[in-house]
Amino acid sequence: MPPLYVDRDRIIQAVVNLLSNAMKFAPHDSTVLASAKALQAPARVEISVSDQGCGIPAAKLAQLFQKFSQLHAGGPAQRRGTGLGLAITRAIVEQHQGQVHVVESSPAGTTFRIVLPIVIPE
Numbered sequence: 795m796p797p798l799y800v801d802r803d804r805i806i807q808a809v810v811n812l813l814s815n816a817m818k819f820a821p822h823d824s825t826v827l828a829s830a831k832a833l834q835a836p837a838r839v840e841i842s843v844s845d846q847g848c849g850i851p852a853a854k855l856a857q858l859f860q861k862f863s864q865l866h867a868g869g870p871a872q873r874r875g876t877g878l879g880l881a882i883t884r885a886i887v888e889q890h891q892g893q894v895h896v897v898e899s900s901p902a903g904t905t906f907r908i909v910l911p912i913v914i915p916e
């Protein structure tokens with residue numbers, strides 16, 4: 795994989811936010827999968843995090859990245875948070891000229907994807 799010229803700590807924070815959400819909403823004995831791959835034309839890196847959780851209703855997808863948005867409010871106490879994780883993730887990724895979005899969400903799970911451009915410093 796080509797090197798990425800990014801703020802390493804912030805990108806790690808973004809990925810950890812996605813992993814934390816995946817583990818929070820996935821069933822106890824299920825799998826959370828993280829992967830990364832290089833893409834070509836244009837050169838970019840794609841990081842995906844998938845879970846086998848309850849999924850996100852299509853009607854609520856637009857709210858996902860809003861500050862203080864908690865789509866599963868009212869669930870078990872361990873599922874509650876501040877509602878800032880995905881908003882912070884989006885801000886970090888966009889500061890790196892990248893994108894984060896939900897690729898797939900169904901009752902069988904959800905996949906989030908971060909796409910970052912490969913920028914070579916001059």
